[in-house]
Amino acid sequence: MIDIYMTNPVNGALAEQEKILPGCWVHLCDPTPEEIGRVSSCLSIDRDFLMAALDEEERSRLEVEDGTTLVLVDTPTVETQGPNFVYNTLPFGIILTEENIVTVCLKEVALPRAFTEGLVKGLNTRKKNRMTLQFLYRNATLFLFYLRQVDKNSTRVENELHISMKNKELIQMLGLEKSLVYFSTALKSNEIVLEKMLRLDFVRDYPEDTELLEDVIIENKQAIEMSNIYRDILSGTMDAFASVISNNLNIVMKLLAAVTIVLTIPSIIFGLWGANVPVPFGDNPMGFVYLVLIAAVFTIAAVAVMIRRKWL
Numbered sequence: 085m086i087d088i089y090m091t092n093p094v095n096g097a098l099a100e101q102e103k104i105l106p107g108c109w110v111h112l113c114d115p116t117p118e119e120i121g122r123v124s125s126c127l128s129i130d131r132d133f134l135m136a137a138l139d140e141e142e143r144s145r146l147e148v149e150d151g152t153t154l155v156l157v158d159t160p161t162v163e164t165q166g167p168n169f170v171y172n173t174l175p176f177g178i179i180l181t182e183e184n185i186v187t188v189c190l191k192e193v194a195l196p197r198a199f200t201e202g203l204v205k206g207l208n209t210r211k212k213n214r215m216t217l218q219f220l221y222r223n224a225t226l227f228l229f230y231l232r233q234v235d236k237n238s239t240r241v242e243n244e245l246h247i248s249m250k251n252k253e254l255i256q257m258l259g260l261e262k263s264l265v266y267f268s269t270a271l272k273s274n275e276i277v278l279e280k281m282l283r284l285d286f287v288r289d290y291p292e293d294t295e296l297l298e299d300v301i302i303e304n305k306q307a308i309e310m311s312n313i314y315r316d317i318l319s320g321t322m323d324a325f326a327s328v329i330s331n332n333l334n335i336v337m338k339l340l341a342a343v344t345i346v347l348t349i350p351s352i353i354f355g356l357w358g359a360n361v362p363v364p365f366g367d368n369p370m371g372f373v374y375l376v377l378i379a380a381v382f383t384i385a386a387v388a389v390m391i392r393r394k395w396l
Contacts, residue, residue: 087100087111088108089200092210098209111196127184130152136187144276145351146281151182153179154178160173161173171234174191176188184374187219198222217293217296223306225303227267231307231310254325271307281297282294314320342390
């Protein structure tokens with residue numbers, strides 16, 4: 085899918101266009117080969133630049149070739165799997181030509197929607213350099229937003245674990261921890277790209293752009309710290325609950341072993357008196373009662389010993 089937008093010079097609103105014009109923003113979401121060829125030929129962009137963001141395993145990087153700049157970063161995504169949310173990252177490409185800005189992504193993500201829905205102030209598609217920095221700033225804030233969502237979800241799952249410790253909750257926490265690993269890795273890769281952008285001419289020549297990029301780097305560093313903190317907390321919580329579950333299992337096994345020992349005592353006594361040899365009380369009419377009393381005495385004694393030693 086290809087969408088073309090341009091800022092209205094009168095009211096500053098973002099309006100859709102039917103064809104690619106100078107000063108417009110072209111957004112490609114899971115484009116077809118025909119759409120890639122159209123944008124490549126119209127804006128003289130190398131197809132490799134357009135294809136870079138369509139590989140889920142592509143790393144973040146910054147490339148400049150023949151007057152065209154590629155800024156490839158990772159952006160956060162969220163998907164629903166039943167009642168749960170799965171957080172991940174996807175490459176997001178920003179391509180700067182002499183007169184246009186092109187963005188490419190494999191799936192629909194929240195980053196471009198923030199621009200099309202008017203959530204970004206001071207947007208002007210003709211100022212492609214500033215718009216690039218706005219994309220990067222919005223991307224860093226999205227990481228912070230999703231990190232808070234991950235923290236809320238982990239707190240919810242932790243409260244559920246306090247009530248009922250089941251594998252389902254532990255698997256959910258494992259999924260959240262995996263999401264934090266994805267976020268942390270993506271943020272560190274983005275940080276390298278942002279540091280490289282500080283050396284670009286279009287950033288150094290404009291103090292306002294330099295200040296905005298520094299703000300982006302600060303937001304990105306904050307997201308990295310939050311990701312590391314949440315991951316450590318989640319990892320510690322999972323270890324603690326795993327220890328609690330293991331301890332509960334040990335308590336149950338100890339109780340079962342104690343009950344087994346207690347029930348074994350009457351079985352041994354009745355088994356001895358069931359042998360085909362002369363035994364005490366064999367001819368006594370009250371022999372069965374005496375045998376039951378003997379078994380009860382030994383059983384109560386065994387229970388008393390176990391209680392004293394805190395086995396029960």
